[in-house]
Structures are given as C-alpha cells and as structure tokens.
Amino acid sequence: MDIKELRIKAQEDIKSAQNLDELNKIFKKYLGKRGELTLILRSLKNLPDKQRKEQGRITNKIKQEIETELQNQKQRLQVSGSTGKFQESIDISAPGRKITIGHLHPLTLVRRQTEEIFQNMGFSVVEGPEIETEWYNFDALNIPKDHPARDAWDTLWLKNKLLLRTHTSPVQIRYMQKHHPPFRIIVPGRVFRHEATDASHDVQFYHLEGLMIGKDVSVANFRAIIGEFFQKFFNKDIKIRLRPGFFPFVEPGFEIDISCIVCQGKGCSVCKRTGWVETLGAGMVHPSVLKNSGIISNSMTGRWQGFAFGIGLDRLAMMKYKIDDIRLFYSSDLRFLKQF
Ligand code: PHE
Numbered sequence: 061m062d063i064k065e066l067r068i069k070a071q072e073d074i075k076s077a078q079n080l081d082e083l084n085k086i087f088k089k090y091l092g093k094r095g096e097l098t099l100i101l102r103s104l105k106n107l108p109d110k111q112r113k114e115q116g117r118i119t120n121k122i123k124q125e126i127e128t129e130l131q132n133q134k135q136r137l138q139v140s141g142s143t144g145k146f147q148e149s150i151d152i153s154a155p156g157r158k159i160t161i162g163h164l165h166p167l168t169l170v171r172r173q174t175e176e177i178f179q180n181m182g183f184s185v186v187e188g189p190e191i192e193t194e195w196y197n198f199d200a201l202n203i204p205k206d207h208p209a210r211d212a213w214d215t216l217w218l219k220n221k222l223l224l225r226t227h228t229s230p231v232q233i234r235y236m237q238k239h240h241p242p243f244r245i246i247v248p249g250r251v252f253r254h255e256a257t258d259a260s261h262d263v264q265f266y267h268l269e270g271l272m273i274g275k276d277v278s279v280a281n282f283r284a285i286i287g288e289f290f291q292k293f294f295n296k297d298i299k300i301r302l303r304p305g306f307f308p309f310v311e312p313g314f315e316i317d318i319s320c321i322v323c324q325g326k327g328c329s330v331c332k333r334t335g336w337v338e339t340l341g342a343g344m345v346h347p348s349v350l351k352n353s354g355i356i357s358n359s360m361t362g363r364w365q366g367f368a369f370g371i372g373l374d375r376l377a378m379m380k381y382k383i384d385d386i387r388l389f390y391s392s393d394l395r396f397l398k399q400f
Pocket of ligand 1 (some may be wrong): 226229
C-alpha cells in the first residue's frame with residue numbers, strides 16, 4: 061500500500077474509534093510490532109541510500125502524525141466516558157428540565173375561596189342535582205306553569221318534564237324538605253340556560269345559592285353577611301347597595317350592586333360610568349316557598365323566616381381577575397388557563 065493511502069486510512073480509523081479498546085487495536089494495526097507502518101519502516105533498510113533518506117523522512121513524519129492523532133482521540137474518548145460517541149452528546153452537567161405542574165381552574169379557585177369565607181361564617185356547603193324536575197326548578201319556587209316569570213329563565217328541557225336546572229334555587233326546596241331550621245347553607249353548582257352566547261352570557265355557568273333560616277333572620281343580617289363576604293373576597297372596602305328586584309320566590313326581593321372594583325366607584329367602562337356593578341339577586345324567602353318545603357312560617361307567631369341569595373361565580377371571577385369574556389372559562393385555551 062502506498063504510504064499516503066495508509067496515512068488517510070489510519071486517520072479515518074482513528075476518527076471512527078468508539079472506545080479505548082478500538083483505539084488500541086488501531087495502534088497495533090499501524091504501529092505495533094507487526095504494524096503496517098512499522099513494517100514499511102523496517103523495509104526501508106533495503107533501499108538505496110538516497111531513496112532511503114527521502115522515504116525515511118516522510119515515513120517518520122507520518123508516524124509522528126499518527127501518534128499525535130491517536131493521543132488526541134484517546135483524550136477525547138476519556139473525557140466522554142470512553143464508551144463511545146453517543147455519550148459525547150449528553151451533557152451531564154446541564155440543569156434538569158422543569159416539570160410543569162397542573163393547577164386549578166380560575167372558577168375552582170373562586171368557588172373554593174367563596175366556600176371558605178361562608179364556612180367561616182357558619183354556612184355548610186350543600187349540593188343538588190343538575191338535572192331537575194319542573195316542580196323543584198319552578199313550581200315549588202312559586203313560579204307556576206303559565207306565569208310570565210318563567211320567561212326569565214330560558215330553559216333547556218329534557219324528556220318527561222325534566223330539565224337542566226336554570227338556577228341553584230331548587231336546592232333550597234330539597235334541603236328544607238329534609239332539614240329542620242335553623243340552618244345556613246350555600247350551594248355552589250353548575251346551571252344552564254338556553255341563550256345566545258356573548259361576552260357576558262354562556263349556556264352554562266356557575267351559581268352559588270345562599271339560604272339562612274332562623275327565628276329572627278332579617279334583611280339586616282343578610283346585608284351584614286354579604287358585606288363581610290365581599291370585603292373578604294376582594295380584600296378591599298366594598299360599598300353595597302340594595303335595589304328592589306323581583307324574583308317570585310322572595311318577598312321583598314333585591315338586586316345587590318357593589319361599588320365598581322375597577323374604578324373604586326368613580327365611573328369607568330366596566331360599570332358603564334355608574335360606579336356600581338350588579339352582582340346578585342336576593343330577598344326574604346317567600347312564605348309559599350317555605351310552605352312548599354314543609355316549613356311553617358307564620359308572621360303572627362314569629363315562626364321560621366330567612367333570606368336567600370344567588371351569586372354568579374363566573375361574574376365574581378371576572379371581576380376578581382379582570383376577565384372581559386365569560387366564554388374564556390370554558391374554551392380550554394391553555395394560554396388563558398396557564399395564567400392562574
Ligand atoms: N335564582 C336567581 C337567579 O337565577 C337568583 C336568586 C336566588 C334570587 C335567591 C333571589 C334569591 O337569578
């Protein structure tokens with residue numbers, strides 16, 4: 061073999077060596093006692109003087125080059141752990157990759173916080189079915205079949221007079237049928253409406269019903285409790301305003317506004333320049349509702365009475381986190397969800 065070809069071959073072999081063992085074999089192949097280059101060197105003595113000098117110089121130079129290359133490759137393999145190229149690509153000193161941990165949905169965060177505040181005021185958390193009967197959702201709540209008030213709740217009807225509950229108020233009846241006053245409960249849950257969707261309406265959302273019944277529970281108690289709730293929930297001084305409102309299952313009924321948390325009541329686009337935001341419906345439980353649940357209320361003898369309210373949890377979350385479209389909660393968009 062031509063000495064130059066041998067030089068190229070040796071270089072390729074050295075480069076492709078995967079470990080020290082292979083490298084040793086390459087050393088033997090070229091520079092060992094019977095190595096290819098050793099044999100060439102030995103055969104030089106048979107050449108005529110002039111040629112021998114010339115060839116000797118070239119061959120010795122190549123021998124040195126091969127030795128240096130072997131040495132360099134040896135060092136490289138030792139650094140990378142001597143078992144091959146694969147390890148070379150792993151940097152064991154690199155910091156680990158962070159695992160992304162799951163987190164709670166903003167509505168869950170708001171529901172949990174709301175529950176905690178009410179629990180601290182002695183309320184128990186109660187649940188009810190999402191599929192309701194017409195009687196619990198309407199009739200028992202003093203909304204008879206042909207009453208125009210039914211139009212206030214666009215209902216998704218199922219077969220056999222069943223429906224998807226349009227509010228959490230039916231759980232008032234279910235609870236009062238089974239428990240004796242006094243009691244105070246909250247009922248968080250999903251409700252459904254057959255409505256066109258827009259930034260502030262969706263076909264499903266979350267309500268939180270409140271119900272407190274006792275011997276002398278009054279509007280003043282309601283005002284104090286709901287005031288305390290908003291104070292804790294927004295961690296700010298919040299002003300409250302009660303306006304008369306109509307719900308067939310309460311008398312008197314109210315709409316409750318709170319001072320706008322965005323502009324502190326000065327007037328902005330969120331509160332439509334009024335300084336107030338409508339947040340919930342409430343009122344004193346109607347005597348017919350108590351009666352339908354088997355509780356005797358008699359204003360003459362001062363028996364059971366109390367208040368009920370219904371807050372939209374989505375709306376609370378929108379105010380708290382300054383979200384301007386309710387549909388974002390149900391869109392499963394990770395860019396939105398990862399912010400909480
Ligand atoms: N259920 C009412 C609604 O759907 C809210 C409400 C609850 C009003 C309790 C008064 C008392 O808007």
